[in-house]
Amino acid sequence: MKKIILTGGGTAGHVTPNIALIDKLQKEGYDIYYIGSKTGMEKDLIGARGIRYYGISCGKLRRYMDIKNVTDAVRVVKGVFEAVSIIKKISPQVIFSKGGFVAVPVAVAAKILNIPLIIHESDITPGLANKIAIPFAKAVCASFPETLSYVKKENVFLTGTPIRKELFNGSKEKGFALCGFTEKRPTVLVIGGSQGSIKINAVLRQALPALLKSYNIIHICGRENVDKALLNTENYKQFEYLGPELAHIYALSDMVVSRAGANSIYEFLALKKPNLLIPLSRNASRGDQILNAASFEKQSISKVLPEEELNENSLVLNIIDLYSNRDRYVDAMADSNLSDGVAEVVKIINKFSKKSEK
Template identity: 45%
Template sequence: MKDNRSKRILFTGGGSAGHVTVNAAIIPSFIRDGWKVAYIGSVSGIESQLVDRMEGVDYYGIATGKLRRYKSLENLKDPFRVMKGVYQAYRILRKLKPDVLFSKGGFVSVPVVLAAWMNSIPILIHESDLTPGLANRIAIPFAQAVCVTFEQTAQTIKGDKAVHIGPILRNELRQGRASRGLNRCKFTPGKPVLLIMGGSLGASTINQMVRRHASKLADTYQIIHICGKGQLDGSIHIPGYIQFEYIHDELADVLACTDLVISRAGSNSIFEFLALHKPMLLIPLSKASSRGDQILNAQIFQQAGYCEVLLEEEMNDDNFLQALHTVFSQRGQIKEKMKRAESGDAMNKLIALIHNTSKQ
């Protein structure tokens, strides 16, 4: 068996921050253990920006396709991009010779998984949502195991490949301090803090709704609005309302000072809110712009009593304000239910599985 200091692990996943979050959470453990760590993503996707911030990780960009839920000439080009990506990934893998590939999904992961299979490299896949996305459905036949967040997900995966791990929480999110978060936003203690997160790319529908009612909301809340790249609105000047495109290093402090959250329903994010006991109003991506996975995630959380759910296609001014009021008025009961949820030891289970799967 090789010494751990010479072992090598390759990560892939991208297209959104959700396809990077789990990778980012476990990479530091492998670096501390002396593994050589590399990451394959798209040339200019959000994963390239997020991984670039991490020390000790070599990043490689490749060509990749994209899932579009509308007609486009670009769809005709995507198979050729995927083929090019497989060729590029194959050459990178021949050079790196990783002991294991860990894939978080997203379309960039498909050529990497195929290249790893062609090189007889063990493959582990992680699926955060209740049902696997298209990229993971393509990749699963080539993998040794599929790590799932929801127990129910195992029923959708053929064979005995599914391994229930549970949610992965970034350790640094538990280290936040509310006082630092309040100072960063120039807020005062005592008045509730409302955090709006529309995902890594933002959510224009949510942004518009929040901004339309920002003055009224500011009577009750201090508002932190993470609105997405290029979606700042410089025309709004309301005391107690602050905007960011994205928050990186200070997210733990911002979450620590937050009392309730308006969010999409990506699995990684909502499980982090659950672990930190942050009551939620979830507005999942609609079926018109997604495969409906966020709606399923949100329904599971609503059934457990962790949130209120408002479907985007049904959202209007009145039911938005009413749903937010419901979460705020019931925040005490919601937090008690969250505290009773089992967090488990998903991080260590996942790391152990990767160790066991890697080439010996």
């Protein structure tokens, strides 16, 4: 049987595209293994899928001076040795990386052992971990056409982002049951990312009196960010995080307000959900979400509200405008040539897996 190692972790965005590939890879005859961090969220997410999981040491990569850079560098080196030992034992035909800090030791180990490494970059510009890992890769898969001009490598392929197939099988009725809504009004799903967003959470809660006059609100607020004072608010439901239930929540939702992480916005596109994007500002990020949002706004797929302009009034007005023009956004998404990347990514994996078998 062919063997493949998947890697990636740190945030849900570095794990869920790997999860989306599992069924297809198994149908293609691959025995699947996963290398992640010892304590990251990927351990639980992958473990729930019955995939054999190996944890290694890893350190955070920083663009600034910090004493922790020294200790984390030691962890990265340790992780390389651990990854080499694991990869030798498994002896895969190919390794697929979704990025994140844990993927760096695996990329180095793949190069040492001469195992083909394929990297997927979700954002328009590569993050720091992928920048370090790309020189060790045989190929890079990209979600956005713009990425092709940023990655100076021979084998760069526009594949789109792998989307979990279960997201297409949600039930609106089950969504209503999860939320306990009794009024079948337009429903707005608000997502602050897997870690939550302090600013989006705060502004949304300020805007609730106005929004709840017309909409049901579902709020994915992040771990330990539930406001207990609002637990019994009619037509407002809070979740820290959603796993399999997310499909039903998507089915129920008429539109989405979200950060502009690449994996999330490709889910909105695949599901044809009108969306308002509030990308992380450059003060809090490297600006990747701003570029992602601008690309989708240019294609009329998304409406964008810069974080610097986010307040109670602007949020309400933008949600009203999005709902009023929802059909226009759905039509633009239907015409888009950006699609689910599962088949395209597996095609690239097969290509380099076969080369390694020769």
